[in-house]
Amino acid sequence: MIERSDLLLVSSAAELGSLAAAARQLDLAPPAVSKRLAALESRLGLRLFHRSTRRLQLTPHGEAFLAQARSLLQGFEQLQAQLTERHDEPRGLIRLCSSFGFGHAWLGPLLAQFHAAYPQVQVQLHLREQLPDLRAAGFDAAVWLWAPRDPNVVTRRLASNRRIIVGAPAYLQRAGVPQALDELAQHACLVVSENDDQPATWRLQDLSPRGAAVTMRVNGPLASNSGEVVRDWALAGHGLMLRSLWDVHEHLRSGRLQQVLPRYAMLDADVHWVLPPRAPNSSVPRRVRLLQQQLIQALATPPWLAPPHQQPGPASAPPAPRRRR
Incomplete structure (x- = not known):
């Protein structure tokens, strides 16, 4: 059998x-x-x-x-x-998938709040480096930082987000503040390496009117497949990094990091709710719908989009010296 x-x-x-x-x-x-x-x-x-x-x-x-x-x-x-739907009180298991950084910093606390509101619902949060095949892996949903390209999955944006270039005041005082994109070649750029076989590139969008997309080759002495490790290197003054606002906004507020080249950002970093494909006439379980609704409400006004307080110090750092060609 x-x-x-x-x-x-x-x-x-x-x-x-x-x-x-x-x-x-x-x-x-x-x-x-x-x-x-x-x-x-x-x-x-x-x-x-x-x-x-x-x-x-x-x-x-x-x-x-x-x-x-x-x-x-x-x-x-x-x-x-x-x-399960026959019960008045939601109950059952939700298997949820998310990335390591966002799952630990933001999703974990939100799931604890959800459990407090619906104590009969069990939630299993699995943190991954790569978004798996949700249906094959048995996940009810995922919270991911960009929209999957699979046309069979159902996605909804939960919150806006973007990746920006930041550095620590100590590094900017030492190396100078870049004033143009081509000056990144003179800086130590800390890279989150997702594919060891590909050169490190930052795919940025010019945010000015009629601004175009720009792809920059960057390099530096330190790289890791862990965004948290790269963030810690930046905080320690080892170079510049491209990192999501949700991860650095508190450091911007405190002055431990400063944004540079604010005209440019990586935009394909919004937070999405992702559902696996379902069979015809198959509905999403009530407990999963309730979790989706709570996350939508909780992230309706993302804290990381609030403008940081103006911080003294790094803004007065000297511009990066240009190399002679």
Whole structure:
């Protein structure tokens, strides 16, 4: 007999591409996952995955199994949602996905408030570097910092946000305040590296009337795939960084950071509510709708968009000296 846990196992392994990653997602020991998959294949008399030391790839039989597994899992979710809707008080589980920085700084506290309002609703928040396939991974929704390009998902903007260029007063006093984009080449630019194979680029928008998009190649001595690490380097005076307002607005208010080149910003950083694709005639569970409504209300006036207080000091830093060509 095929059980729901078998369907979840195959779905997770296919989406994550590794049995070890599937074990972490399902909160199981890796040997137990391997044993369960082998037992399932033995019962079916079919091999569902090609295994190697580096890759886990679906066989044609596995592709067919996965398609049916996803359909059945969605059916389970619909049945559970329909039964849960019969309660006057919302209850049940919400599996939510978000990025590490925003999830820790903003979403975590908002979810605690939601739980206080609806104590019968359980919320599991999973923080990721990359937005997964929400449907395959079994997530009810995601809160993400840009709109996914997948036309099958449903998105709604929760809050405006932009990324700006900032530096610490100590760095600006030492290196000078850049007055034009081409002066970034003379500065230590701290980079959040999302792809090691690509050169570091900042895709900026000129905010002046009729301003155009500009792509700048930047470089510097320090880079990390962690935005929080890069932020801490900037606070310590190691260089300039391009970072979201939600992460730096308090440091701008306190004067620990100062915005430079305010005419330019990266705009594709709004906070979005993302729902996985659903089957026809399938409604979003009430508990998920309530969470969406609460987040919309909480972020209707984002605190990070309030103008920072004027701070003395960094504004008087000297401009960056131009190199002779």
